[in-house]
Amino acid sequence: MAHSHHDHAGHSHEGHSHSAKGIPKQRLLQALGISLIITVAQIIGGVISGSLALMSDALHTATDAVALLASFIAVKLGERPGSEKHTFGLKRAEIVAAAMNAGVLIGISLWLLYEATLRFIHPDSVKAGWMIGVAAIGLTANVINALLLQKGAKDNINMRSAYLHVLSDAVVSVGVILGGIAIMYLGKGFTWIDPMLTVLISLWLIKESWSIVEESIRIIMMGTPPGIEVKEVAAALTELKAVRGVHHLHIWSLNDQTIHFEAHIDIDDRLVSECSCVADEIEDLLHDKYEITHVTLQFESGRCEDEALIRSHDTL
Incomplete structure (x- = not known):
């Protein structure tokens, strides 16, 4: 995480x-x-x-x-x-x-x-x-x-x-x-x-x-901020070399100045210490392209059976 x-x-x-x-x-x-x-x-x-x-x-x-x-x-x-x-x-x-x-x-x-x-x-x-x-x-x-x-x-x-x-x-x-x-x-x-x-x-x-x-x-109601397309964000992340897939993604605004992002990130099996570089790369992309400043990532390697981008019955 x-x-x-x-x-x-x-x-x-x-x-x-x-x-x-x-x-x-x-x-x-x-x-x-x-x-x-x-x-x-x-x-x-x-x-x-x-x-x-x-x-x-x-x-x-x-x-x-x-x-x-x-x-x-x-x-x-x-x-x-x-x-x-x-x-x-x-x-x-x-x-x-x-x-x-x-x-x-x-x-x-x-x-x-x-x-x-x-x-x-x-x-x-x-x-x-x-x-x-x-x-x-x-x-x-x-x-x-x-x-x-x-x-x-x-x-x-x-x-x-x-x-x-x-x-x-x-x-x-x-x-x-x-x-x-x-x-x-x-x-x-x-x-x-x-x-x-x-x-x-x-x-x-x-x-x-x-x-x-x-x-x-x-x-x-924690709606997706205007100007941000969830599928577009996911596609941009999967273009990163270390990222195999993105699922269970959430994007919302805490207020009108702070955008929050959380998701499960599927990567190759590696040491936890080696995930920091991947996290930095993801955070830079989200900030520079979408002005997202608060990021929570759950790294995993083939753990989730349900890899839907958005879970229809998900809870935060």
Whole structure:
């Protein structure tokens, strides 16, 4: 049995934390404070103006605060080392937080679609001046938050879900401002613009959030990472001179940064000490070609009767 984090050749890729290093935790707290202040302002402005779009903006900002708090807690949990109770540590806390944040966005978007439908049926007056003014304040705050969280959002699903929250609010604020301007200059007959903007924004949020939910579910369910074909990996390994066959193969993600690999490797009978060179060669190939950093290999020589690449009833 060979096990590696791929550090034998001077590499040290295991244990990277894009969330902790790419996004300083204090930035999450700063964004949280801004979101709480703006939420109160938007709720007051929404009540005074009667704007559903502005109230939706306030609700989104409120969920931003919850999402940012959840992301911060998840980062802290993810930094904890492995223990006897959690041998992998709590690295998947960020995946759970991402799924929760995206799920909340989808839920709120569906509720706003319902409210927008009611507003279409029973139109209400909107005070465009208040609508524009408060939305402009919200836009400023959301742009600041987006800039705070932008770094690392591409490489970390937890940060991406938090970033999507504040980015979506910025988009909502732009929509509210444009809607307020239209109502101000076109008249009360165009108040339908307010719920229409809510519908468009909600549909966009559902689309963006669902991609995060899908990725989170794939990781939690230990699905094969995108861009990696199991048969292709097995074929590449069997091209190595020392490898006669590969079976009982598993590839999964611990989180969105660490890919794990384990398999039975059939080789010619040899001393255990002579397997190290084979292990190094396999680990180099998996790292360089597929960015797999955590490798567990079980070397054997004609031991398994079932040499299926993937066992249909296998357990880890």
